[in-house]
Amino acid sequence: MPEPGTSALVILLPAAEPVLAAARRTAPTLVRPGLPAHVTALYPFLPAHELTDEVVDAVRALAAGVRPVDLRLTELAVAPGFSAVATPALQPIADAVCARWPGVLPYGGRFGPTPAAHLTVAMGGAEADHERVAEQVRPLLPLDARAEELHLVALDEAGWETRLVAPFGA
Numbered sequence: 001m002p003e004p005g006t007s008a009l010v011i012l013l014p015a016a017e018p019v020l021a022a023a024r025r026t027a028p029t030l031v032r033p034g035l036p037a038h039v040t041a042l043y044p045f046l047p048a049h050e051l052t053d054e055v056v057d058a059v060r061a062l063a064a065g066v067r068p069v070d071l072r073l074t075e076l077a078v079a080p081g082f083s084a085v086a087t088p089a090l091q092p093i094a095d096a097v098c099a100r101w102p103g104v105l106p107y108g109g110r111f112g113p114t115p116a117a118h119l120t121v122a123m124g125g126a127e128a129d130h131e132r133v134a135e136q137v138r139p140l141l142p143l144d145a146r147a148e149e150l151h152l153v154a155l156d157e158a159g160w161e162t163r164l165v166a167p168f169g170a
Contacts (some may be wrong), residue, residue, distance in 0.1 A: 007051060007058065007154040007163070008043035011090060012036055012039040015145035016073060016119055021084065022136040023122045027129045030083075032121035037118050039087050041074040041150060042106055045131035048154040056152065056164050062100055063150040066093055073143040074119055076121065079131045083137070084118040090147055091117045095152075 004010075016037035047054060069073035082105045094117045100104055106115050122133045152164035 002044070002155050004156050005154075006043075007045040007048050008037065009041040009045050010035065010038040010043075010151050010153060011041055011147045012038045012149065012151055013073075013087075013145045013147060014019065015143060016085070018140055019073070019119070019121055019137050022140060023083070023123075023133045026133050026136045027125060028137060030125045030129055031078045032120070032123065037119060039090050039094070039119050039147070040152075041090075041117075042101065042104060043071040044108065045101070045104060045152070051152065051154065051163060056141045058100065059152050059164055060166045061133070062096060064169040066096065068094070068149070068168045069093065069147040071107060071145050071147065073119065073145060074136050074141055076134055076141060077118075077136075078134050080127065081124055082120070082129075083122040083130045085132050085141070086119050087117045089121055093117075093150070095149070132139060133151065147158065 019089060020031055020037050069089050071087060073085045076083060076085055095114055098114060122130060148168055151162055151165045153160045154163050
């Protein structure tokens with residue numbers, strides 16, 4: 001679980017909220033609270049106390065060089081303890097973010113230097129829980145979404161706080 005003082009760069013996908021809502025109704029403890037439907041570009045990012053004006057400006061500049069992305073969420077993948085929808089259309093953005101901060105390993109390096117971009121639907125729990133989630137989520141797909149902004153968020157004792165919303169602009 002994320003610790004207070006952690007930050008992340010995420011791409012919100014409001015159109016995917018019905019997917020998380022279905023998972024939350026089915027297995028509420030498997031859906032992480034605090035952030036709406038999103039694809040993580042880089043987590044953990046920098047410690048919150050290192051989010052200087054220069055870092056914020058760099059995030060803003062990176063986002064300005066990216067075009068908004070229309071994407072289609074088509075398939076829920078279920079693995080032990082994990083359910084997610086792949087978002088390959090957002091991989092170039094996640095890769096650009098990781099390339100800009102090469103010293104920050106996505107997910108602490110657990111999934112290699114360039115993990116697949118995805119919308120996490122549910123984490124933890126038993127296989128049966130994920131199958132129940134899948135039964136509720138799969139009928140909602142495909143789903144069209146648009147990625148328009150990069151969000152810099154930081155976790156404190158009260159939850160995830162947005163520090164910057166950087167619109168895509170290319």
